[in-house]
Amino acid sequence: MFKLFDFSLRINGFPIKKAQAEFEKIIAISDDKFENYVMEKRNEIVNFHLQHNLFYKNLVGKSEIEIWNDLPVLTKKDLQQPLEDRLSNGYSTKTVFVNKTSGSSGDPFIFAKDKACHALTWASIIYRFGWYGIDINSSYQARFYGIPLDFIGHKKERLKDFLSNRYRFSIFDLSDDVLEKVLRKFQKSNFDYINGYTSSIVLFAKFLQSKNIVLKTICPTLKVCLVTSEMLFEEDKTLMEKQFGIPIVNEYGASELDLIAFENTKGEWQVNSETLFVEILDENNQPVPNGKEGKIVITSLYNKAHPFIRYEIGDIGILDEKSTFRKPILKKLIGRTNDxxxxxxxxxxxxxxxxxxxxxxxxxxxxxxxxxxxxxxxxxxxxxxxxxxxxxxxxxxxxxxxxxxxxxxxxxxxxxxxxxxxxxxxxxxxxxxxxx
CATH class of the missing domain: 3.30.300.30 (ANL, C-terminal domain)
Known part of the structure; x- marks a missing residue:
């Protein structure tokens, strides 16, 4: 079968095949060697940026550092300066993936990933979606996201939707009349999964509840619903499971990083340990024991174009006591709610x-x-x-x-x-x- 999504990544310069092969190697690392893998990768990325990134070297204040906890915690304010000033030597805005953060925390900035790192992000997403029988190349997605309303931006996003085998429902108007049209689209389409902003999908579930409709009865091809970007409350999850008739999967990610945590088939919020190193720190930027809440601080192990090392994402969370280097479990996420x-x-x-x-x-x-x-x-x-x-x-x-x-x-x-x-x-x- 021709893989249109993979092809769209390749023609845009993202080496997805190589990234998937690399990701498979990471997955194959044995549990007893995984801690060494994480330690080696985080030291590699720090040393790379200390040698090749003047912005990061100036932030650290030294050309080398021996103790991990001595590294500064990178905040969003640190990154609110022109992107060119933050890129590593050998990279330019024309040779990297550039995007803007959502600004959901109120602290927006422009960021970059090198193309190999961005391809690895997609390899990570493809792998996790596969837990639920979803193939990004062939599974049809019902997408609840925003979309640019200017002509060019709108057309570009619709083209991306086509290449990604998805149909987008705009979230800017979710009145009952619009949700009625959404419902009719589900009746006529063979959607495999739902993906999008939590609050928008919750509103659709409440609409279905008011009509006493279970979505899978009118769209029997549906397998799973993946929610992202906002807090998923337990009562909302229960409502969606009832009204959709499919599993509801909680995703926690950040556009500047990767998928951070993704609910596995056992109902655990499994942290991405393959491409990220996630820490929970106290107010003095010291690690807290598993089971204690603190600031979520993340290191991107593969982004050479732009440093995200001990990056404070702006959320508070707790790692489960049973977490390991191979399988960290996010016990609780505090924040990321939207009215x-x-x-x-x-x-x-x-x-x-x-x-x-x-x-x-x-x-x-x-x-x-x-x-x-x-x-x-x-x-x-x-x-x-x-x-x-x-x-x-x-x-x-x-x-x-x-x-x-x-x-x-x-x-x-x-x-x-x-x-x-x-x-x-x-x-x-x-x-x-x-x-x-």
């Missing part, structure tokens, strides 16, 4: 919709450091942001146009520049808050 905005027209838009709106103010010069959006009335929103300079009238007009395009007209937005933003008791900055 749903209810608009005057009755439209419901998940908080992640605001990622697509605020993308227009995320610039590579790193001016906007942090932002939060608060809904105080059904038609009134406040955007508070921290930046070196005020947003210009042109930038604000661009944001307002995006708001009208992605949400609806006649919403009132006020922009306020601040010196700092209020955080939760855990230090988490929530991008969208509904005060309704």
């Amino acid at each position: 749903v905005a209810i608009l005057p027209s009755g439209k419901k838009s998940p908080g992640l919709t605001f990622y697509y709106v605020t993308k227009s103010i995320i610039e590579d010069d790193g001016n906007v450091k942090e932002f939060i959006i608060k809904q105080t009335k059904i038609d009134t929103f406040y955007v508070e942001y921290v930046s070196e300079f005020d947003l210009t009238s042109t930038q604000i007009r661009k944001i307002e146009e995006a708001i009208e395009l992605y949400l609806e007209p006649n919403l009132n937005f006020t922009f306020t520049r601040k010196t700092f933003l209020e955080r939760s008791k855990r230090g988490k900055l929530k991008q969208f808050q509904s005060m309704l």
